[in-house]
Amino acid sequence: EVQLVESGGGLVQPGGSLRLSCVASGFTFSNYWMTWVRQAPGKGLEWVANIKQDGSDRYYVDSVEGRFTISRDNAKNSLFLQMNSLRAEDTAVYYCAKNRGSGSYVDYWGQGTLVTVSS
């Protein structure tokens, strides 16, 4: 059974940093692209970033480019999102997600971790 378990969310002040983690199990992690998707309270889904199997390709939505970094550790079946210079508008539930093919649709989702940016 595929499982994706996020951690690292919490309350942070504007301008601060946070590192999200996602531990994957139930599939060969190193064979798949992975993605972060976020959802602001009461709002829709927003694709944030994705990363190729070996980490050699990474893509970001414009609003986080230069502030967020997606990375992975295939030996530990783990996906990360380093978030710097956080803003109030980054407040959201962040979902770790497994892609089916080359950066394609998401076939499995984690339960999400809440990030709140507020003073």
Next chain:
Amino acid sequence: EIVLTQSPGTLSLSPGERATLSCRASQSIGSSYLAWYQQKPGQAPRLLIYGASSRATGIPDRFSGSGSGTDFTLTISRLEPEDFAVYYCQQYGSSPRTFGQGTKVESK
């Protein structure tokens, strides 16, 4: 960036009725790289349809997807009580991957 516009914003229907949800893209989506997801309150989204018309594993056949280019449709042939939820389309033909704003299917 490809913008996806979903309509209507809210669909009020009764169990047993047919639901038709639309997703329109600002430019053509190559190879029908369009997916649909269902999300219920407090839950993560769930994949329903990929490749515009292929059902994901375990999805009932009352859910169907169609369309190509810029116009796509998700149809639920006969609504069951568990189908009342928010539905999102997503394109994965170009970066950044983008989602529509969602259509809420509510019980009338």
